[in-house]
Amino acid sequence: MIEIRNLHKTYRQGDVEVHALRGLDLSVAPGEFVSIVGPSGCGKSTLFNILGGLTPPTSGTVLIEGEDLTKKTDAERTNLRKKMVGFVFQKYNLLPTLSVADNIEIARHIAGDFGKPKDPSFEQALDMLGLRTRLDRKPKQLSGGEQQRVAIARAIVNRPAILLADEPTGNLDTENSELVLGLLKRLNETIGQTILMITHNPEAAAYGHRIVRMRDGRIAA
Amino acid sequence: MVLTLVGVSQGMLQESVRQKRGTGADILVRPAGSAIIGFSGDMPAKVVDVVREIPEVELATGTLVFPLGNIDSVTGVNLDEFGRMSGGFHFLEGGPFQQPNDLIIDEVVSKTKKLHVGDTYKNMLNRDWHICGVVESGKLARLFLPLPLLQDLGARMNQVTVIYVKLKDPAKTDDVVKTLHQRLEGYKIYSMEEFASLLSIDNIPMLKTFINVVVGLGIFVGFLVVFLSMYTAVLERTREIGILKALGASPAYILRILLAETALLAVIGSIVGIGFTYGTRGLMNTFVPTMTTVIVPEWWPIASAIAITGALIGAIYPGLKAAKQDAIEALAYD
Numbered sequence: 001m002i003e004i005r006n007l008h009k010t011y012r013q014g015d016v017e018v019h020a021l022r023g024l025d026l027s028v029a030p031g032e033f034v035s036i037v038g039p040s041g042c043g044k045s046t047l048f049n050i051l052g053g054l055t056p057p058t059s060g061t062v063l064i065e066g067e068d069l070t071k072k073t074d075a076e077r078t079n080l081r082k083k084m085v086g087f088v089f090q091k092y093n094l095l096p097t098l099s100v101a102d103n104i105e106i107a108r109h110i111a112g113d114f115g116k117p118k119d120p121s122f123e124q125a126l127d128m129l130g131l132r133t134r135l136d137r138k139p140k141q142l143s144g145g146e147q148q149r150v151a152i153a154r155a156i157v158n159r160p161a162i163l164l165a166d167e168p169t170g171n172l173d174t175e176n177s178e179l180v181l182g183l184l185k186r187l188n189e190t191i192g193q194t195i196l197m198i199t200h201n202p203e204a205a206a207y208g209h210r211i212v213r214m215r216d217g218r219i220a221a
Numbered sequence: 222m223v224l225t226l227v228g229v230s231q232g233m234l235q236e237s238v239r240q241k242r243g244t245g246a247d248i249l250v251r252p253a254g255s256a257i258i259g260f261s262g263d264m265p266a267k268v269v270d271v272v273r274e275i276p277e278v279e280l281a282t283g284t285l286v287f288p289l290g291n292i293d294s295v296t297g298v299n300l301d302e303f304g305r306m307s308g309g310f311h312f313l314e315g316g317p318f319q320q321p322n323d324l325i326i327d328e329v330v331s332k333t334k335k336l337h338v339g340d341t342y343k344n345m346l347n348r349d350w351h352i353c354g355v356v357e358s359g360k361l362a363r364l365f366l367p368l369p370l371l372q373d374l375g376a377r378m379n380q381v382t383v384i385y386v387k388l389k390d391p392a393k394t395d396d397v398v399k400t401l402h403q404r405l406e407g408y409k410i411y412s413m414e415e416f417a418s419l420l421s422i423d424n425i426p427m428l429k430t431f432i433n434v435v436v437g438l439g440i441f442v443g444f445l446v447v448f449l450s451m452y453t454a455v456l457e458r459t460r461e462i463g464i465l466k467a468l469g470a471s472p473a474y475i476l477r478i479l480l481a482e483t484a485l486l487a488v489i490g491s492i493v494g495i496g497f498t499y500g501t502r503g504l505m506n507t508f509v510p511t512m513t514t515v516i517v518p519e520w521w522p523i524a525s526a527i528a529i530t531g532a533l534i535g536a537i538y539p540g541l542k543a544a545k546q547d548a549i550e551a552l553a554y555d
Contacts, residue, residue, distance in 0.1 A: 054467065054548045075471065082469030093464045093552065110470045154468075 001194055002028035002051070002162065007060035009046050009217075020046040021057070022217035028162075031192040033185065035199055035208030043217040044198045048164050051196065052085045053077035065161050082111040086155030086163045090170035092147040094139040094154075101135040104154050111158045119159050121191045128186055129153050145176030152183060156193060163187075165197040169204050181207045223439040223524045224498040224517060229505070230428055232513035238417045243360035245307040246385035247394050249416055253407035263380035264408070266372075271404055272386055277397050279389045280306045283381030284361065285371050289345060293511070295324075296362035297371030306387045307360055314338040315354035318367050324350035325365040327358040329510045346374050363511065439524075440531045447535030451483060455539040462543050463551025472544035479540040480533060487532035491525035 009021040020043045028034055038044050049055045050062060053069060056077070062069040064084060072080065087093075094103050108114050126132060129149045139147050148168060155163055165184065169177035185207050187193045197208060205211050213220040241249065250272060252264040263285070272281040282302035288294045300317050304310070313328055315338035324342050326334075336342060342350040345364075356365075372378050388397055394412045401410045411419065455462070462475055498516060505514040 049549055052467070078466075078469055078471050080469075081467065087467050089552070093460070093467070095461055095464060106465075107468050110465065110468050110474060 001030040001032070001065060002026070002196075003061070003063040004047075005061040007047075007050065007062060008058045009043070009050060009055070010058045020217055021050075021060075024060070024214075024218050026212065026219055028194065028196065030194055031188070032210065033188040033195045033197070033208045035197050035205035035211045036214060037199060037202070037205050037211060038214035038220070042214040044214055045166065046217075047214070048166055048196070048198060051162065052087060052164050053080045083158045084161045086158070086160035088148070088151050088155050088163065088165040088168045090167035092139070092144070092151045092171070094147055094150055096139050099136050099138055100131060100142070100150050103139070103150055104157050107154045107157050113158065118157070121159070122153075122157055125156055125187060125191060126153060128190070129183060143176070144172050145179055148172060148176070148180050149183065152180070152187070156187065156191075161194060163193050163195045165195060167198055167200065169199070169201065177201075177204065222442075223436055223527065224494065224520055225501045225514070226435045227432060227520050228498060228502060228514045228517050229512055230432060231517055232515040234420050234428075235515060236513040238420050239359050240361050241416060242413060243307060244303070244385045245387055247388045247391050247413055248386035248398060248401070249411045249413065250384035250386060250401065250405065251409035251411070252382075253409065255409055263377055263382055264384075266379045266381050268405065268408075269381065269384050272384055272401065275397060275400055275404075277388050277390065277393050277400075278386055280387040281384055282306055283368070283384045285368055285375065285377060285380060286362070286382040287346070287371055287375045287377075289364075293364070294362065295345065295364040295366055295371065297368035297375075298361065298365050299368045303361070303385075306385060310354070310356040310360060313355045313357060315352070317354060319353055320351060321370065322348070322351050323353035323367075325354040325356055326352055327356050327360075327363045329358045330363050331355045333510050436527060440527055443528060443531035444535045447483065447487075447532040448539065451479070451536040451539040452542075455479070455543040458543070459546065459551050459554040462546055463548050463554065466546070466548035467552060476540045476544045479543060480536055483532050483536040483540075484529055487529040488525070490532075491521075491528045494524065494528065495521055 004024060004026040007021050007024040008019070011018045011020060022043075024043070024047065026047075036044055036047070046055075050057050050069065051064070053072070054077075056072075056074075057070055060070065064080075067080070067084075069077065069080070095106065098106065105114065108116075108118075129152060131146075131149060131153055134142060134146060134150075139150070142150065148171075152163075152168075155165075163184075168184070169180055172180060181204055184195055184197065188195050195208070197204070199205050250264075250268065252262040255262040266283055269281050269283045272278055280302065282299055284299075284303075285297035286294050287297070300310075310325070314331075315325075318325070324345070326336060326342065331337060334342075336352055336355075338352055338355060340352050342352055342364075366374075368381075372380060386397070386401075388394060394414075398410050398412055401408070465475060502514045502516060505512055
């Protein structure tokens with residue numbers, strides 16, 4: 001599913017070169033739920049941005065379902081984001097002027113699936129996320145936990161190959177954190193969604209099948 | 222702004238045509254070299270006699286237009302001749318001239334300046350005037366003095382500005398116009414229909430230039446307003462644009478939705494702007510009734526096209542800037 005080999009990413013900040021990733025290797029099997037932990041600045045977010053096609057790597061190989069991200073142009077990586085990757089952010093990142101239903105639909109619109117019948121597994125996921133009665137509401141009318149559930153629904157509506165969750169419980173209280181993590185686990189178990197989750201929280205990391213530790217731009221153990 | 226200024230321009234022209242039609246004349250005679258609008262320039266009063274010699278002419282009367290500044294003027298008129306030609310003024314108050322300082326005003330001036338019969342119209346041609354009559358508007362002008370008196374006061378003895386001609390048979394208008402052209406070489410001679418058709422924005426070079434300048438200013442101001450609004454809107458939506466990019470939106474998709482939103486706002490703005498022209502007309506007719514304002518539906522598509530085009534041009538740069546934003550930086554924006 002995901003094969004990362006000798007991945008390097010170097011940023012320039014003024015005259016200074018910052019080596020965010022320094023030869024990272026990682027494999028993720030289809031349907032796996034992997035938690036990635038590590039201190040701030042270890043390169044977790046950079047890894048996610050590369051996997052999500054938001055930024056190109058400096059060198060190395062990144063294969064997602066056989067497609068090499070390192071050989072793709074900006075436009076090709078943009079296309080990849082439409083259907084292959086779904087993002088869940090710490091700050092939810094919902095569009096505030098749109099309803100819950102429209103926040104989900106816009107992802108289908110961008111992917112070119114607007115108006116087509118939704119995948120049955122998504123309908124199942126929508127029930128699981130408990131959003132049926134919230135579809136007409138605006139994000140500001142929802143609690144943090146509910147907003148994060150909408151973000152999860154939006155991330156999986158196009159049936160992406162991988163779901164990238166960046167500190168999905170960072171803004172939530174314990175009760176909502178457990179709810180969201182439980183939902184991610186159930187999505188993984190029921191529809192086989194591959195999930196990579198960044199977290200600082202060891203309890204959250206324990207929801208994954210496997211915990212990968214990063215340090216100084218590499219996998220530590 | 223564009224619709225209101227065009228409305229005022231057309232309204233003033235239409236009122237001018239209405240006033241001339243109200244005379245009952247079939248033909249107008251103007252001095253050589255005179256402009257279609259403005260009624261400046263004089264000709265000898267004896268030209269009226271030349272016109273009267275034509276057998277088909279039933280009546281001819283000369284009037285003198287004396288400008289008072291701005292768009293106002295006072296017209297010297299022979300009430301007997303004008304009465305026979307037009308059917309006479311319809312007096313709402315008072316009656317014809319009796320005393321040497323008598324002035325007749327129309328109902329619009331009466332309403333605007335709150336003047337009635339017996340009141341004094343102050344400081345016109347360096348003297349005060351006694352209002353002897355208020356007439357229904359729509360005939361010839363708004364302020365009237367006896368023709369010989371105005372000729373004397375204006376130091377334009379035996380001069381007239383316009384000669385109104387009424388024919389025994391209006392069907393012979395074209396023939397009489399030809400005859401008049403032969404007898405009065407160089408003079409401007411119009412049938413009433415020709416005059417009405419010439420009195421349009423397109424036929425008055427200065428007015429057309431003025432309208433073009435106003436339209437140009439409208440486009441420029443609209444462009445600046447939209448440009449700054451869109452620029453601000455794009456900045457405010459940096460994070461939202463980042464979200465769309467994370468969802469896989471291409472630069473073309475983002476540019477398209479920003480331009481679609483701009484076009485929608487411009488269409489709504491155009492409709493609201495058209496609605497405002499009704500309000501402006503109401504205000505103008507209430508507070509400045511001498512400046513006749515009309516609604517100009519034929520200009521609605523033009524004004525809307527200007528608004529939408531200006532808005533889209535103004536939105537392109539901020540739109541392109543938004544489309545090219547880096548998704549990671551945009552998502553980090555607070």
